[in-house]
Amino acid sequence: KNQVEQSPQSLIILEGKNCTLQCNYTVSPFSNLRWYKQDTGRGPVSLTIMTFSENTKSNGRYTATLDADTKQSSLHITASQLSDSASYICVVSLYGGSQGNLIFGKGTKLSVKP
Amino acid sequence: GAGVSQSPSNKVTEKGKDVELRCDPISGHTALYWYRQSLGQGLEFLIYFQGNSAPDKSGLPSDRFSAERTGGSVSTLTIQRTQQEDSAVYLCASSLVVRGGGPQHFGDGTRLSIL
Numbered sequence: 756k757n758q759v760e761q762s763p764q765s766l767i768i769l770e771g772k773n774c775t776l777q778c779n780y781t782v783s784p785f786s787n788l789r790w791y792k793q794d795t796g797r798g799p800v801s802l803t804i805m806t807f808s809e810n811t812k813s814n815g816r817y818t819a820t821l822d823a824d825t826k827q828s829s830l831h832i833t834a835s836q837l838s839d840s841a842s843y844i845c846v847v848s849l850y851g852g853s854q855g856n857l858i859f860g861k862g863t864k865l866s867v868k869p
Numbered sequence: 870g871a872g873v874s875q876s877p878s879n880k881v882t883e884k885g886k887d888v889e890l891r892c893d894p895i896s897g898h899t900a901l902y903w904y905r906q907s908l909g910q911g912l913e914f915l916i917y918f919q920g921n922s923a924p925d926k927s928g929l930p931s932d933r934f935s936a937e938r939t940g941g942s943v944s945t946l947t948i949q950r951t952q953q954e955d956s957a958v959y960l961c962a963s964s965l966v967v968r969g970g971g972p973q974h975f976g977d978g979t980r981l982s983i984l
Contacts, residue, residue, distance in 0.1 A: 789972060796977070797977050797978075798873070798875045798962070798975030798976050798977045798978055799912075799960075799961055799973075800975070801972035801973070801974075804972055844911070845911070857902075857914070857973070859911050859912045859914075861910065861911035861913060862911060
């Protein structure tokens with residue numbers, strides 16, 4: 756069964772600290788992996804997209820990694836800011852599947868405190 | 870507009886009523902998706918369109934739910950005889966293509982509350 760599991764479910768950190776969010780997937784055949792940020796009351800916004808051959812991709816203070824062998828991805832946030840408080844969603848795209856080919860994780864809710 | 874637009878942003882209605890939710894995708898985006906997000910839950914796929922056709926309707930929860938897309942642009946999601954369990958945020962997204970490629974662009978959703 757195609758699944759995307761994220762951990763932790765929620766996380767609280769102090770402003771200025773770094774954090775890492777995890778995503779494990781059992782999706783085949785794999786096409787790409789995406790990380791989205793969803794602010795409260797808003798739609799998700801794309802942060803990164805990585806294909807099979809990409810190990811890391813950065814978007815400002817956000818760095819995503821992908822290990823296609825172990826089927827794991829992480830999203831590292833550097834020098835966190837209050838505006839980073841949001842849910843972070845891992846999404847895996849597959850070839851030839853239904854649901855428009857996208858499998859969503861349930862997200863990690865990050866709270867950055869001053 | 871520059872992004873995906875959804876209307877209304879909030880809808881409160883009584884159980885048993887019909888509701889219609891609207892999505893205006895980004896111009897030129899051929900793929901359009903509808904999702905449902907309940908409180909504290911992940912996104913639940915409902916249906917997607919490639920142009921005006923819907924190859925995959927497997928996510929629609931019941932026959933009370935239907936969706937259409939006209940002119941390869943605007944889409945409407947209709948829920949008939951609403952039930953309290955239909956209360957959720959309904960998100961629409963569009964993308965240039967369905968398979969691989971670029972990201973989905975999401976609207977801010979319609980928050981539906983069934984009394």
